[in-house]
Amino acid sequence: xxxxxxxxxxxxxxxxxxxxxxxxxxxxxxxxxxxxxxxxxxxxxxxxxxxxxxxxxxxxxxxxxxxxxxxxxxxxxxxxxxxxxxxxxxxxxxxxxxxxxxxxxxxxxxxxxxxxxxxxxxxxxxxxxxxxxxxxxxxxxxxxxxxxxxx
Amino acid sequence: xxxxxxxxxxxxxxxxxxxxxxxxxxxxxxxxxxxxxxxxxxxxxxxxxxxxxxxxxxxxxxxxxxxxxxxxxxxxxxxxxxxxxxxxxxxxxxxxxxxxxxxxxxxxxxxxxxxxxxxxxxxxxxxxxxxxxxxxxxxxxxxxxxxxxxxxxxxxxxxxxxxxxxxxxxxxxxxxxxxxxxxxxxxxxxxxxxxxxxxxxxxxxxxxxxxxxxxxxxxxxxxxxxxxxxxxxxxxxxxxxxxxxxxxxxxxxxxxxxxxxxxxxxxxxxxxxxxxxxxxxxxxxxxxxxxxxxxxxxxxxxxxxxxxxxxxxxxxx
Ligand SMILES: Cc1ncc(C[n+]2csc(CCOP(=O)(O)OP(=O)(O)O)c2C)c(N)n1
Ligand code: SF4
Ligand code: SF4
Ligand code: SF4
Ligand SMILES: [Mg+2]
Numbered sequence: 001x002x003x004x005x006x007x008x009x010x011x012x013x014x015x016x017x018x019x020x021x022x023x024x025x026x027x028x029x030x031x032x033x034x035x036x037x038x039x040x041x042x043x044x045x046x047x048x049x050x051x052x053x054x055x056x057x058x059x060x061x062x063x064x065x066x067x068x069x070x071x072x073x074x075x076x077x078x079x080x081x082x083x084x085x086x087x088x089x090x091x092x093x094x095x096x097x098x099x100x101x102x103x104x105x106x107x108x109x110x111x112x113x114x115x116x117x118x119x120x121x122x123x124x125x126x127x128x129x130x131x132x133x134x135x136x137x138x139x140x141x142x143x144x145x146x147x148x149x150x151x
Numbered sequence: 152x153x154x155x156x157x158x159x160x161x162x163x164x165x166x167x168x169x170x171x172x173x174x175x176x177x178x179x180x181x182x183x184x185x186x187x188x189x190x191x192x193x194x195x196x197x198x199x200x201x202x203x204x205x206x207x208x209x210x211x212x213x214x215x216x217x218x219x220x221x222x223x224x225x226x227x228x229x230x231x232x233x234x235x236x237x238x239x240x241x242x243x244x245x246x247x248x249x250x251x252x253x254x255x256x257x258x259x260x261x262x263x264x265x266x267x268x269x270x271x272x273x274x275x276x277x278x279x280x281x282x283x284x285x286x287x288x289x290x291x292x293x294x295x296x297x298x299x300x301x302x303x304x305x306x307x308x309x310x311x312x313x314x315x316x317x318x319x320x321x322x323x324x325x326x327x328x329x330x331x332x333x334x335x336x337x338x339x340x341x342x343x344x345x346x347x348x349x350x351x352x353x354x355x356x357x358x359x360x361x362x363x364x365x366x367x368x369x370x371x372x373x374x375x376x377x378x379x380x381x382x383x384x385x386x387x388x389x390x391x392x393x394x395x396x397x398x399x400x401x402x403x404x405x406x407x408x409x410x411x412x413x414x415x416x417x418x419x420x421x422x423x424x425x426x427x428x429x430x431x432x433x434x435x436x437x438x439x440x441x442x443x444x445x446x447x448x449x450x451x452x453x454x455x456x457x458x459x460x461x462x463x464x465x466x467x468x
Pocket of ligand 4: 176177182205209376377379380
C-alpha cells in the first residue's frame with residue numbers, strides 16, 4: 001500500500017513551482033528564499049546596523065569569535081580616524097559612525113591583524129594581543145612613539 | 152544612480168555595510184574586501200549572482216546569509232547566465248508594468264572566481280557580454296581554484312606551485328602563462344573593462360562606480376590575494392597586494408569601448424617582481440638556482456606588458 005504523501009515526489013517540482021495552474025513565467029511562485037531582514041527591507045542601505053531588524057538568518061546575528069587566537073585592541077587616544085582599518089577589514093568588524101572609528105565588533109572579528117598593519121599612526125592605534133588579555137592591561141602597556149630610524 | 156561619495160575615506164566610511172560579518176572566508180581574505188567595497192559604493196538596490204567558489208560557499212552556509220541585498224547562488228559556470236536572466240526578466244516586467252516599484256534604481260552584479268571566469272564559466276560569460284545585458288561582472292582573481300584546495304587555473308601565473316601543477320625536482324610549478332582576460336573582455340567591445348586592486352581603494356571604488364553607471368556589459372578583474380593558497384600571513388593581505396601593484400605584476404588600468412586605454416595607477420617606485428614573489432610561499436622554489444631563469448622571464452614579461460600599456464595609452468586610439 002502506498003501513502004499518497006510519500007509519493008508526492010512525483011509531482012514535487014510541478015507543485016512547488018505552482019505550475020499546476022499553468023501560470024506565466026513571471027507569475028511562478030518563489031522557491032526557497034532566505035530573508036536577511038524581518039519585515040520590509042526597503043531602505044536598509046540608509047540604516048546603521050543598530051537600526052536594522054536583522055532576521056535570524058542573517059550572519060550578522062552569528063559569531064565567529066571562537067576563530068580568534070589573537071585580538072586587535074583599539075586605543076582611541078592615538079587614533080586619527082583615517083578609516084584605513086574600516087575600508088580593509090575583511091569581516092565588517094570596524095565600527096565607524098559619523099567618520100569616527102569607535103571600536104571593534106568582537107562577534108565578527110577573526111583576528112587577522114590586517115587593521116593593525118594598515119593603521120598609520122605612531123604608535124599604532126590598533127595592536128594585537130592574545131585573546132585572553134584584559135583591555136586595561138593592553139592599554140596600560142601601550143608602546144611610546146618610536147623615532148624614525150636614522151639613515 | 153545614487154553614487155556614494157568617495158572624495159575621501161572618512162566620507163566613504165559613513166556608508167552602512169550591506170555585506171555582513173560572520174561569513175566563513177579565511178581571516179584576511181581579500182574577496183570580502185572587494186565585495187564590501189562594491190556594495191558600499193552605491194545606494195542603489197543590488198541584484199547579485201555568485202557562482203560556486205570560496206565567496207559563495209562561505210557567505211551562504213545554511214541557515215545564514217551574509218548578503219543584505221537580493222542574492223542568487225548558481226552553479227560554478229553560471230554567474231553571468233543567472234545575472235543575464237535576472238536582468239532580462241527585470242526589463243520585461245518593467246515593460247509589462249508588473250514591478251512593485253518600477254522607479255527604484257537597481258543594478259545587476261555578478262561575482263565569479265578566476266576558475267569560473269577564466270575557465271569554466273568562460274563561454275557563458277562571453278555569451279552574456281555579447282548579448283549586451285546591463286550588468287557588471289567582477290572576477291575575484293586569486294589565481295587558483297581556492298575553494299577546492301588550490302588547483303591551477305588558466306589565471307595561475309607561470310612558476311606558481313599549485314596542487315595540480317606542483318613544483319618539485321622536475322618542475323618549477325605551472326609552465327603556462329596567465330591568460331589575459333582583460334584584453335579578451337575588451338575585445339568583446341564592452342563599454343567598460345578594468346583591472347583593479349583593493350589596496351588602491353579609491354581607484355577600485357571609482358572603477359566600480361563607472362561600471363555600475365555604464366549601461367551594458369562591464370567586466371572588472373580584481374586582484375584578490377589568497378592567504379591560504381598564496382601562502383602568506385593573513386595580516387599581510389594589503390602588503391602583498393601593494394607588492395603586486397607596485398611591481399606591475401598587476402597593472403591597474405581600464406579600457407573604454409574596447410579600445411581607449413587609461414592607466415589608473417603609476418607606482419612612484421616600481422619594485423622588482425622578485426620582491427613580490429619572495430613574499431609568498433607559492434613561489435619559494437623559484438629562488439633555487441636552477442629556477443632563477445623563471446623569475447627573469449617573469450620580469451621580462453612584466454616590462455614588455457607595461458611598455459605595451461603605456462604605448463596604447465599614449466596612442467589614444
Ligand atoms: C561544474 C563544477 N565543477 C566543479 C565544481 C567544484 N568546485 C567548486 S568551487 C571550485 C573552485 C572555484 O575556483 P574559483 O572560481 O577560482 O573561485 P575561488 O574559490 O578561488 O574563489 C570547484 C572546482 C563545481 N562546483 N561545479
Ligand atoms: S583583526 Fe581582522 S577581522 Fe578583526 S577588526 Fe582587524 S581587520 Fe577586522
Ligand atoms: S587605521 Fe588606525 S588611525 Fe586609522 S581609523 Fe583605524 S585605528 Fe584610527
Ligand atoms: S582559500 Fe583563499 S580565497 Fe578562499 S577564503 Fe581562504 S583566503 Fe579567501
Ligand atoms: Mg580562484
